[in-house]
Amino acid sequence: MQDHVYKLIELTGTSTASFEDAIEKAIKCARNTIKNLCWFQVVETRGNINKRKVDHWQVTITIGFTVEG
Amino acid sequence: MQDHVYKLIELTGTSTASFEDAIEKAIKCARNTIKNLCWFQVVETRGNINKRKVDHWQVTITIGFTVEG
Amino acid sequence: MQDHVYKLIELTGTSTASFEDAIEKAIKCARNTIKNLCWFQVVETRGNINKRKVDHWQVTITIGFTVEG
Amino acid sequence: MQDHVYKLIELTGTSTASFEDAIEKAIKCARNTIKNLCWFQVVETRGNINKRKVDHWQVTITIGFTVEG
Amino acid sequence: MQDHVYKLIELTGTSTASFEDAIEKAIKCARNTIKNLCWFQVVETRGNINKRKVDHWQVTITIGFTVEG
Amino acid sequence: MQDHVYKLIELTGTSTASFEDAIEKAIKCARNTIKNLCWFQVVETRGNINKRKVDHWQVTITIGFTVEG
Amino acid sequence: MQDHVYKLIELTGTSTASFEDAIEKAIKCARNTIKNLCWFQVVETRGNINKRKVDHWQVTITIGFTVEG
Amino acid sequence: MQDHVYKLIELTGTSTASFEDAIEKAIKCARNTIKNLCWFQVVETRGNINKRKVDHWQVTITIGFTVEG
Amino acid sequence: MQDHVYKLIELTGTSTASFEDAIEKAIKCARNTIKNLCWFQVVETRGNINKRKVDHWQVTITIGFTVEG
Amino acid sequence: MQDHVYKLIELTGTSTASFEDAIEKAIKCARNTIKNLCWFQVVETRGNINKRKVDHWQVTITIGFTVEG
Amino acid sequence: MQDHVYKLIELTGTSTASFEDAIEKAIKCARNTIKNLCWFQVVETRGNINKRKVDHWQVTITIGFTVEG
Amino acid sequence: MQDHVYKLIELTGTSTASFEDAIEKAIKCARNTIKNLCWFQVVETRGNINKRKVDHWQVTITIGFTVEG
Numbered sequence: 001m002q003d004h005v006y007k008l009i010e011l012t013g014t015s016t017a018s019f020e021d022a023i024e025k026a027i028k029c030a031r032n033t034i035k036n037l038c039w040f041q042v043v044e045t046r047g048n049i050n051k052r053k054v055d056h057w058q059v060t061i062t063i064g065f066t067v068e069g
Numbered sequence: 070m071q072d073h074v075y076k077l078i079e080l081t082g083t084s085t086a087s088f089e090d091a092i093e094k095a096i097k098c099a100r101n102t103i104k105n106l107c108w109f110q111v112v113e114t115r116g117n118i119n120k121r122k123v124d125h126w127q128v129t130i131t132i133g134f135t136v137e138g
Numbered sequence: 139m140q141d142h143v144y145k146l147i148e149l150t151g152t153s154t155a156s157f158e159d160a161i162e163k164a165i166k167c168a169r170n171t172i173k174n175l176c177w178f179q180v181v182e183t184r185g186n187i188n189k190r191k192v193d194h195w196q197v198t199i200t201i202g203f204t205v206e207g
Numbered sequence: 208m209q210d211h212v213y214k215l216i217e218l219t220g221t222s223t224a225s226f227e228d229a230i231e232k233a234i235k236c237a238r239n240t241i242k243n244l245c246w247f248q249v250v251e252t253r254g255n256i257n258k259r260k261v262d263h264w265q266v267t268i269t270i271g272f273t274v275e276g
Numbered sequence: 277m278q279d280h281v282y283k284l285i286e287l288t289g290t291s292t293a294s295f296e297d298a299i300e301k302a303i304k305c306a307r308n309t310i311k312n313l314c315w316f317q318v319v320e321t322r323g324n325i326n327k328r329k330v331d332h333w334q335v336t337i338t339i340g341f342t343v344e345g
Numbered sequence: 346m347q348d349h350v351y352k353l354i355e356l357t358g359t360s361t362a363s364f365e366d367a368i369e370k371a372i373k374c375a376r377n378t379i380k381n382l383c384w385f386q387v388v389e390t391r392g393n394i395n396k397r398k399v400d401h402w403q404v405t406i407t408i409g410f411t412v413e414g
Numbered sequence: 415m416q417d418h419v420y421k422l423i424e425l426t427g428t429s430t431a432s433f434e435d436a437i438e439k440a441i442k443c444a445r446n447t448i449k450n451l452c453w454f455q456v457v458e459t460r461g462n463i464n465k466r467k468v469d470h471w472q473v474t475i476t477i478g479f480t481v482e483g
Numbered sequence: 484m485q486d487h488v489y490k491l492i493e494l495t496g497t498s499t500a501s502f503e504d505a506i507e508k509a510i511k512c513a514r515n516t517i518k519n520l521c522w523f524q525v526v527e528t529r530g531n532i533n534k535r536k537v538d539h540w541q542v543t544i545t546i547g548f549t550v551e552g
Numbered sequence: 553m554q555d556h557v558y559k560l561i562e563l564t565g566t567s568t569a570s571f572e573d574a575i576e577k578a579i580k581c582a583r584n585t586i587k588n589l590c591w592f593q594v595v596e597t598r599g600n601i602n603k604r605k606v607d608h609w610q611v612t613i614t615i616g617f618t619v620e621g
Numbered sequence: 622m623q624d625h626v627y628k629l630i631e632l633t634g635t636s637t638a639s640f641e642d643a644i645e646k647a648i649k650c651a652r653n654t655i656k657n658l659c660w661f662q663v664v665e666t667r668g669n670i671n672k673r674k675v676d677h678w679q680v681t682i683t684i685g686f687t688v689e690g
Numbered sequence: 691m692q693d694h695v696y697k698l699i700e701l702t703g704t705s706t707a708s709f710e711d712a713i714e715k716a717i718k719c720a721r722n723t724i725k726n727l728c729w730f731q732v733v734e735t736r737g738n739i740n741k742r743k744v745d746h747w748q749v750t751i752t753i754g755f756t757v758e759g
Numbered sequence: 760m761q762d763h764v765y766k767l768i769e770l771t772g773t774s775t776a777s778f779e780d781a782i783e784k785a786i787k788c789a790r791n792t793i794k795n796l797c798w799f800q801v802v803e804t805r806g807n808i809n810k811r812k813v814d815h816w817q818v819t820i821t822i823g824f825t826v827e828g
């Protein structure tokens with residue numbers, strides 16, 4: 001393993017289905033512009049309520065990816 | 070958008086099925102007495118174990134709703 | 139000073155003017171139903187942005203008031 | 208064990224005697240209006256000083272109790 | 277209820293399926309050597325990404341169990 | 346409401362006038378390059394002192410904005 | 415003083431009497447199997463309520479002890 | 484820039500006007516006895532309520548200043 | 553109530569008897585040199601263990617007192 | 622000193638040598654694309670272990686730099 | 691990569707030389723009884739002072755290692 | 760061991776060499792006016808960057824020392 005430098009960005013994914021799906025949506029969005037995604041960490045878990053039911057699950061994650069120094 | 074004031078209450082929902090279901094149970098309970106639920110935020114995620122398996126998933130959430138000033 | 143018990147409730151005030159005004163709005167709302175408000179503490183400070191400018195300042199506070207045991 | 212929903216409220220008890228007594232005072236106050244108190248958790252421990260001695264011990268606790276959905 | 281003493285250990289479960297499954301895997305591992313598991317609490321939620329998709333969900337939990345004094 | 350993904354960036358605004366003005370300066374800077382700013386959250390509040398008076402109020406905020414997946 | 419390595423374990427002691435007694439019970443339990451206990455630190459303070467009174471005081475502590483490398 | 488050592492002290496300023504004014508009052512008090520004040524950081528923001536209105540805004544800050552080694 | 557400025561200092565009191573006594577020892581020490589002590593807040597609760605028993609209870613507190621501007 | 626706006630980014634540097642070297646590697650990487658780096662703050666300190674020895678020291682830092690509004 | 695379960699233990703290493711050396715001492719101690727050490731994370735950094743100089747650097751770390759389910 | 764009271768002060772040491780050296784500088788500064796320094800704890804680790812390189816390592820520590828009651 002070489003000496004790497006990683007950059008971390010923060011994204012909030014939303015989904016009508018589940019927390020896991022909200023995370024997958026955020027990662028899918030990130031991989032359109034960034035190669036070499038390595039890991040994520042959950043920062044905050046929320047949701048909004050509409051007509052008295054959960055409307056969207058919202059998960060804020062930090063994603064780490066390698067950058068070339 | 071007018072100037073609103075929101076009240077926040079804390080509830081713990083429990084479920085034998087999943088974290089999402091525990092949250093839905095807490096919100097269902099809140100909406101019986103409170104109108105205008107707006108959002109929730111996860112505060113703590115726990116569970117109890119019985120006969121060496123997860124018995125109940127427990128999620129403590131803060132729920133925000135509009136109050137009339 | 140007697141032995142008192144205090145209850146704490148959490149409110150989010152919003153204002154187009156400033157953080158102080160958002161707090162005053164939350165306290166004004168609380169005093170309509172609760173006597174004996176004693177102190178508040180700022181929990182979170184946020185705002186929403188509309189048309190690229192700050193639209194509403196939002197301050198979540200805890201308010202403490204005496205209850206009669 | 209059924210699926211329960213619990214509500215959490217925050218109280219500050221004060222006592223001239225000790226931290227344990229301040230907690231008991233807060234619980235005694237809660238049980239006058241709420242059935243089914245289940246547990247508490249200490250949030251903050253403070254005190255005020257008068258004439259250079261501890262005058263009141265103050266403990267802020269969260270109390271959880273079952274609600275009927 | 278007698279006076280009990282509980283020990284808490286920290287485990288990270290991983291799963292290709294979901295957060296709940298990662299927790300169940302950690303508990304299954306714990307129960308092979310420890311009797312009397314009582315509860316768990318989620319400490320951290322992460323995941324690793326491989327070929328631009330979530331590869332493993334990772335949940336770090338604290339598990340509490342009774343010890344005989 | 347569709348499924349959105351939001352990106353969060355962190356900025357520190359400074360102002361000789363007030364905390365609110367420091368936040369507005371940070372947002373003004375962000376909106377030059379980013380469309381669809383949605384909300385901000387205060388992370389840290391500081392200031393520097395020069396000639397024994399407050400010289401600059403400094404507020405670090407997180408700004409959220411929609412990204413197109 | 416030599417170079418030492420310490421291990422830290424986490425225990426929850428419970429007592430019908432007081433917080434101090436709950437801590438002593440946890441330490442008594444630890445010393446049955448571990449020599450060279452050095453210090454403890456309080457992590458969390460809780461209690462359960464039964465028949466509307468405090469039934470058990472519960473204190474979670476970290477205990478440090480020397481290990482031989 | 485030489486190697487400096489800074490000392491940090493904690494003060495709570497109060498004001499009937501605003502948060503900024505409460506901070507200025509604390510700094511004014513500090514500069515009567517301390518030279519070379521450099522920066523401050525907000526630690527806690529509170530207020531007390533009297534006759535159902537905000538009576539005093541209270542801000543606890545850490546102030547850093549250079550000491551001569 | 554006038555505009556006051558308060559200073560906060562941090563002390564660790566120790567006692568062979570109890571947590572409350574450790575706090576009283578720290579306050580007794582502070583009042584020898586400082587007038588106008590107003591309140592304290594518990595920061596950390598620890599203890600050291602000697603011969604397999606609690607030897608000293610240690611409580612770190614912040615004490616606030618009025619200063620004359 | 623003018624009114625500036627700073628942007629903060631998060632990087633993880635890794636090194637086989639030391640924590641300081643891991644930080645220098647992250648800064649070296651940042652300065653290839655960003656002018657006007659001003660300060661950093663350590664967020665997290667970790668490492669991975671290979672063949673029972675520390676293989677890489679890993680430090681996550683926030684770096685602040687001036688942006689032109 | 692299979693589904694793994696990791697256990698985390700907490701150790702405090704001490705050294706007269708440096709923080710890095712204190713960590714290496716803790717890991718050396720762990721590897722005498724545990725195979726498959728994977729990573730560590732720094733939890734707390736302290737030191738004790740003797741004769742007005744730093745006597746020992748003390749670093750508390752969490753070490754993760756694979757367990758066989 | 761007698762009942763002692765300890766005072767804690769906060770200092771930021773800076774050094775062009777390393778984190779350990781920044782801590783030693785802060786302690787050297789403290790020992791010029793204070794006897795009986797006992798321990799320190801790291802609170803924050805930062806640095807400033809000049810000409811695209813680390814210029815000064817900055818470590819904020821809490822130092823504890825015995826006071827005579």
